[in-house]
Amino acid sequence: MSVTLKDVAQAARVSVSTASRALTGTGLTSERTQQRLTRIARQLGYRPNPIARGLKTGQSRLVALLVHNLTNASFQVMAEVVQARLKALGYQMLLCIGGDDPEQESDTLTTLVDHRIDGLIVVPTGKNGAQLKALAKDVPIVCLVRRDDATDLETVLADDPQGAYLGTRHLIELGHRRIGLIVGRQDTTSGRERLSGYVRALREAGIPVDDTLILAGHFVPETGATCCRTLLDLPRPPSAIFVANHEATLGALRVIAERNIAIPDDLSLLCYEDMPWFEWHRPAISIVDNGARDLANLAVDRLLQRMDAKGSGNDGVREYRVGARLIKRDSCRQINAAPPARSGKPRSSPSRSSASKLSASKSAKV
Amino acid sequence: MSVTLKDVAQAARVSVSTASRALTGTGLTSERTQQRLTRIARQLGYRPNPIARGLKTGQSRLVALLVHNLTNASFQVMAEVVQARLKALGYQMLLCIGGDDPEQESDTLTTLVDHRIDGLIVVPTGKNGAQLKALAKDVPIVCLVRRDDATDLETVLADDPQGAYLGTRHLIELGHRRIGLIVGRQDTTSGRERLSGYVRALREAGIPVDDTLILAGHFVPETGATCCRTLLDLPRPPSAIFVANHEATLGALRVIAERNIAIPDDLSLLCYEDMPWFEWHRPAISIVDNGARDLANLAVDRLLQRMDAKGSGNDGVREYRVGARLIKRDSCRQINAAPPARSGKPRSSPSRSSASKLSASKSAKV
DNA sequence: AGCGTTCCTGCAATCGTTTGCAGTCTATCG
């Protein structure tokens, strides 16, 4: 069917080995044959068979990206970024969707290594640490967005503590003192960290933390709806809601619409992670941007580095953080009088540095 | 590193061939050895190497999906559907993003067949017909959403003429007579067909077609913005706008927000293709649903069928249509008096049949 | 008992590459 190396070799009246060496550019053939072979190969339309090559070399030129879904805007841009960068380097991306389900994740992982992928970027569920750890011996792995605590894998995280802190502080500065928080499950890194950032901002402002204002739940719109209702039905409802569980945002918006609550007049709303339509929504929704694009780029960088470094041990495993950014739009408003001018430095609004800030912290494990 | 068939064979004291036959279940081995072998294989943790197998059999268990982007909601659900269905059958999905760029498409296509994919679902740009046609000899291909006119490939399309007709008629029934249309490029199937549906609805209602109300453009938000502005700046602006270019929707919404135009009071708005947030947007946006989920499912069905049928010629190439559905929400309102009660049958609102209607039309080509 | 079937198994080739090893040829040097 398709033209093989043998065909090229025959046409050039050389052996397959020579043809192989000439075309892969090992420098072990004479300049002349090399040029002649490349010419003939092109004429014949020869394309090396990656499967055969893979069998011999153990490499597939396939890199997998395992995310939870494609509904989450962050995952969308991550998939696009990873695909684009890998393609430029001659890799194909295997996109897998695990649905945040440990069983599916486990399944997928084994099929992926079966396929001898050259690398893996994974948003772990956190329940398959042992398996991931084992696979990491064979394949370079980078964790993205979430850490799997049972492993010591290289991990690229959003700076969720900072992001939640930034967002909460913003609301406080606008005069809000009762701030509802709808946050992700507390058995995930991001869930815990965002909560901690929220708490820190409140503490710093001397505002007591009211547990009835804090609701955590699964990553689905329904969470947003029920949590939002609960908050609004409180005897003393919050004046602002920080939806720090991205998937819950739609649900929260629905409840707000249902109840005819005006944003930002009746209620200030701040969300986490950007989505294209937040900007076109009316009013445009203020957000804390987790930097999905930068996260993906960094993950690819790290992965490529590990793939090049091949066998050079597991040492130097780091954890990376991509800084969060507050993007003010029109869904949060000033209330009351001036914000309780805190004694701290009256820092101007966070600098709009285009490049996101990176902070690498050596993780001393192993 | 990993355990091979040879290891299993040795452990069982049989030849590799027997091991292979036993484990692949060809029925050419005795019941006893088969069971023994499967047991031993499991104990040893044997996993067949798809690369080696692929080299011999010429199959990779890889199926590619080539779409333009992941921003478009339809492509998102298609990717999710295709991935889920294929995984259930033991295939891995290669997701490629071509950016609607012929050159990238061409590139990607060649690398994909290099990888010996077993099947391909592609949203064609329409500029690489010759290449697609050639590849179709080696690989089962199904076109999705768009037709490539230079080929005679099996194609799964949305029923765009019907969808645009339905949408336009809806607006007419609400009393609108000046209906702006923002539609996709006219060198694409969907672009032309949606325009034709719009025109048909107008004709049927006896409303003259005003060319100044019809704007076509590229699949980006900016198109929506500029087109929307143009329409609103008309001496006699439309009372309703039908945004039948999905990607343009965001741009249109922005302009509407900028100008403080109230939907649906000042202007009725109808969009094409569903997005999760259309429903949560305020007001909720009425749409014509193209049935992305059903499109993807049908495409997978067709592809699998072709993959099974293997060599059985190119005959019986069909074109499939997945019916569109009008979903009324809150962005269109009745204007004027009663709609000009047309003589035609006063059909009740389109039946809400859950299963989308399919109409297959034999394409007589070749 | 002899013979043909049926059933199971093993040998060895094959898929398209890569790669260690050994051989050939030329050129250079003593």
Add this chain to the structure above:
DNA sequence: CGATAGACTGCAAACGATTGCAGGAACGCT
């Protein structure tokens, strides 16, 4: 002029599976 290094090249063995062919055992039949 002969030896030797160096530069290319070819042979053949991998990689891990599948598969046509043939051999051997067991069985039933005449």
